[in-house]
Amino acid sequence: MKQSLRQMITCHWTAKRIQRYLDADPSAPLTAEEVARLEAHLAECERCTRVTEEHRVLHRALSLWPGAAVPDQRSVERVRSFLDELTDGSRS
Amino acid sequence: MDDARARAFREHVEPEIEVMLRVALSLTRERADAEDLVQESLIRALRALDSFDGRHPRAWLLTIVRRTHLNMNRRRRPDPVGDWDVLGDQRPAFGAGTAPSAEQAHLDATLSSRLTDALEDLDPKFRSVVVLVDVHDLSYAEAAAVLDVPVGTVMSRLSRARNRLRAALGPEFLTPGRPA
Numbered sequence: 395m396k397q398s399l400r401q402m403i404t405c406h407w408t409a410k411r412i413q414r415y416l417d418a419d420p421s422a423p424l425t426a427e428e429v430a431r432l433e434a435h436l437a438e439c440e441r442c443t444r445v446t447e448e449h450r451v452l453h454r455a456l457s458l459w460p461g462a463a464v465p466d467q468r469s470v471e472r473v474r475s476f477l478d479e480l481t482d483g484s485r486s
Numbered sequence: 487m488d489d490a491r492a493r494a495f496r497e498h499v500e501p502e503i504e505v506m507l508r509v510a511l512s513l514t515r516e517r518a519d520a521e522d523l524v525q526e527s528l529i530r531a532l533r534a535l536d537s538f539d540g541r542h543p544r545a546w547l548l549t550i551v552r553r554t555h556l557n558m559n560r561r562r563r564p565d566p567v568g569d570w571d572v573l574g575d576q577r578p579a580f581g582a583g584t585a586p587s588a589e590q591a592h593l594d595a596t597l598s599s600r601l602t603d604a605l606e607d608l609d610p611k612f613r614s615v616v617v618l619v620d621v622h623d624l625s626y627a628e629a630a631a632v633l634d635v636p637v638g639t640v641m642s643r644l645s646r647a648r649n650r651l652r653a654a655l656g657p658e659f660l661t662p663g664r665p666a
Contacts (some may be wrong), residue, residue: 419626419627421637449648456620457621459598460598465517469507473525477499
């Protein structure tokens with residue numbers, strides 16, 4: 395009982411940090427201690443490991459999502475030409 | 487124009503042209519409008535260069551894109567559309583982008599379709615943050631600059647958005663073959 399309560403608390407603690415762990419965003423880094431505790435928990439908790447995997451798959455699916463508005467290369471080139479005009483003569 | 491100033495401006499801007507166009511496209515939905523928006527933003531950015539501290543050029547430029555978009559909307563439309571209402575309320579134009587890469591071609595069609603439905607069901611304020619961070623790969627701070635909200639708000643909306651998407655898709659789509 396004591397063990398499962400501790401496990402539940404750690405699952406809750408992990409759930410609150412798992413996205414920051416996966417994102418590794420410079421605005422909200424986990425400490426080395428937090429990373430170590432989280433990884434140790436993932437090594438023994440099937441449920442949290444599954445949630446982590448779901449987040450990974452979701453992120454990958456979103457990064458490949460075909461509905462994203464992606465600029466074509468011609469647009470990029472036209473804006474680059476505009477930048478050239480704006481900073482005329484400064485190209486090295 | 488002073489050469490050093492122009493060179494500094496180019497160094498800040500050139501690597502960010504594509505991400506500026508991505509965000510502009512999300513805001514305008516039209517390629518020509520997105521280019522106009524980015525060009526107008528570059529003019530404003532150049533004027534504001536002296537007050538830029540040189541840190542986080544992407545966030546600086548995206549903030550200018552957002553403000554320019556709001557100003558252009560005010561000028562053009564008697565009834566302005568809120569910036570992320572545009573992204574939030576329209577179904578994305580499939581096939582409007584460049585040809586899909588080989589990797590994109592292999593994104594499971596059923597998952598892709600379910601994902602679109604799940605994104606549509608999200609509240610626009612949750613959808614916009616997940617599109618910026620997960621689809622367009624912006625950092626929390628860059629998404630905060632585009633949306634004009636604190637980083638903490640980006641994080642909480644992102645967390646809720648992703649958890650709703652996970653719940654909507656279910657483990658059978660996200661981790662098939664793995665016992666639930």
